[in-house]
Amino acid sequence: MKKILIPCLAVIMALQACDKGFIDLNTDPTKTTNAYPQQFLANALMKSVEYNMIRNRNLNNELMQVTVDIGDGDGKVFRYDFRRNWADYLWNGHFTNMSNYRDMYLKAVEPINYSRAYQAVSLICQTWTYSILTDTYGDIPYSQATLGRDSLILEPKFDSQKDIYIDMIAKLDSANTLLRLSPSTELIDAEADLVYKGDKTKWRKFGNSLMLRLLLRIAHKPEMAAYVTKMQEMFTTNAANYPIMTSNADAAILRWTGIGAFVSPYSLLRVQDFRAVSIASFFIDFLRDSYDPRMDISLYNTLYGTTGSSNNRWGISPVSGNYVGIPSGYAPNGGEYTRQSYFYSSDQTAAVSLQTEPMTGMIMNFAEVEFIKAELALKGLLAGDPKTFFYSGAQNSITLWMPGWTKPIQQHLSESDIDWDDNDSFEDKMERIHKQKYFALFLVDMQQWFEYRRTGHPVLPKGNGLKNNGEMPARLYYPVYVQSSNPTSYKNAVRQQGPDEINTKVWWQKP
Template structure:
């Protein structure tokens, strides 16, 4: 009997030893078993700012589409000669990094984080989803982070869901609910986060205004009537302030080693036309002193024609945008005032649309360091700047386009929605005279989430740059 049991005992001991060793071997000594909310929050704010102001989502795509910037070499993106691998960072970083980390905060036990962390996380997640749907259209929303192959929601469903999410975020935020660490934007000021929530609700209300005016009006009333208020001054602007290298502004890092962008001729010409005092902020004088004036680069040129404009004879974007510490503005006070003006013009809320419009322009001028009252008054009194109540979309659209300089993704969304200013595709563009209306879905969606991808494009339209999105389909 002993002889029979002995081999079994040896095997049992070996198995036990092996399992113990495997448990230890399979532990990642560098992994964080319980991610801490403050660190996740800091990371989300930094990576979100990098994504919003970075090359792929901003100055190599959306800033070119709205003709804020232009390319002076390697001009393919400025001609819309791009593929379904051209816009992957917004999708990949948005889902795999930002939404994943923010969901980790939201799914934390209540004894690990207070509700303010969850309210901030839900606010930031809503902002990320908003960027995604504005750029691509239908996106994984309700099943995002829950399934390996999530279904897509229509853009209408996403916007409606985000309004509900932001209402929930507002209910989670209260100064009495505990302090917040890791907030490198508002330093744990919950009152400012609550203002941002309402401002995002107002932004979404206007996104849906041409398609769902009743819901838009309801959302606008709720956002502007909430006791927490909206962003109420430039000190409330939601922005990430960068530091020195290697934590500098993405545009600054790009221009440290490359020189392939200029401010767009479209923008320079408009600023000259309006004698706009923001021109010296938005642009640099060409390095060739004989030029003596600001010269924008034309959009949509061939490589040779773009190069022939002359590196020394054209204007780079202003140093305000290229300095290492330049802030990544994500939601400005100026935008809130423009939104309020439009909400009044549409009859959603009460107020003086013209005065709010003037205040919005003033806030933008102040944001860029222009504070002289006489300069501001002279600018506002120009015929080309005065508010036109018979065509509020034109007045607000043009001035909002100027104020959004550098914020490519939102400038692109608002230009598509308001249809102003009227832009013309460059002579060498490849879309038969059209300007893009959306981003391509990443190619990986076809191979890794093919069923959901096919269902989405079947409902929304072909996966083309020129397919109009729901909010833009007038």
């Protein structure tokens, strides 16, 4: 035995001797293994926008009658025929990417990297992402989410949506304070910041505008009355401390450059797939009948004798010179529908195409803020005339895409017979606000769907082929694998919120 052990020990000692200094020898002394807050930002922003754009295209647009994926097979979103596996994409993507925002925050609180600015940006981005998740699914992992690596919490609890909203608003309030206190010497890397190029003032405006979006969504809940007061504080008593978006220059947009990694996910789709989907009648009829310049400035010029150089800003294809859509929700085998007008693909070189359009990375825009104010004024929660905010929202919704368009908005709406009417009923005025807001929210993740679920506006026609008893789905299912990977928390969530079905209303949808 000794004859065996002694040579073995000698070999082990020799190997240890060979390893001496190996790590030092193979470590580059000019580089650091420590990550900086800014190193998480660019990739995290791109991933968040990418997930939102894909779900905007294949879920929101089909539900909200922007497009119709023609076909008589099962699992057609425009018929409310949902499959459970649709839940996975947004859930997996956003929760995985959330670790980047969390790591950015953790690095920004370390003494060596301390930055109030990066802490604030992280809190804003976390809230933006979590708000989309909770508005899609309802109760979700929140307070214990993304803690598996550090705290070994592998089965996080599902927080109630009410508690999530309270904390999200608190995070945005903290972000506003952090940016206010951030010294001028504390910079945000312009190359890493794909939205505002390091402009802290615009990040602050975005965070507060996002807060208004969330506050409006819960303002009708009796138990949230204090948050109505919060909105009024932001507009009046403490407005100087809560700057919000005041022009299209403040819009939160990740503009795709097409250079390097900064490529729109739409451009990665096959061109034949991108243009295969038809535009819905509800969407295109309104644009056509109101001579909306974003669809085709030439129509507007012909009618009113004006001139313009930005033709067909949204890249919509006419059919034999006309703009024609497909009715959404049609019954299987209920008509011989073929593709009509569609969004041009990038290989159609004579046309503008959303497939390569830089502004498809839409996060939040100024027009939405104006429509929020219009609704609040209509409900008596904000001083001012709602039509003033309505006009501003409609004007800036168009000029965001067509900055050279100078037609007075009231004249345009009046000539198109869609002007504000003081004699309208409350519901008619809500419809006017939300019909215009619907187009302002074009390409903004799933905000059209969220707003429809909150208000019932704009009123959508219902085809006779709708499934789910013709009821707009109120949420997505939880991913199936969650039932086995986190069974206790899943069961508690179902017990707390209601059945894991598409008609179970989330907290803010309930009276």
